[in-house]
Amino acid sequence: METLKIKGMSCQHCVGSVKKALEKVAGLSQVTVNLEAGEATFANKGTDRRIIREAISRIGFETDNNGA
Numbered sequence: 029m030e031t032l033k034i035k036g037m038s039c040q041h042c043v044g045s046v047k048k049a050l051e052k053v054a055g056l057s058q059v060t061v062n063l064e065a066g067e068a069t070f071a072n073k074g075t076d077r078r079i080i081r082e083a084i085s086r087i088g089f090e091t092d093n094n095g096a
């Protein structure tokens with residue numbers, strides 16, 4: 029499993045949006061999003077982190093920039 033820090037989530041609606049966006053990214057599965065921790069966890073079959081971060085920024089949230 030991989031994790032990704034996500035900034036700007038303030039409620040369960042944000043969590044739902046982030047979860048949906050990540051589930052649409054090819055190669056990702058078992059997506060869970062934790063509001064308190066400000067992070068998403070998922071199984072990744074080789075999808076580039078840059079593509080994952082773009083899916084998040086496209087819906088208006090920021091991600092950490094250093095996750096390999």
Ligand SMILES: [Cu+2]
Binds near residue numbers: 037040042043
């Ligand atoms: Cu919200």
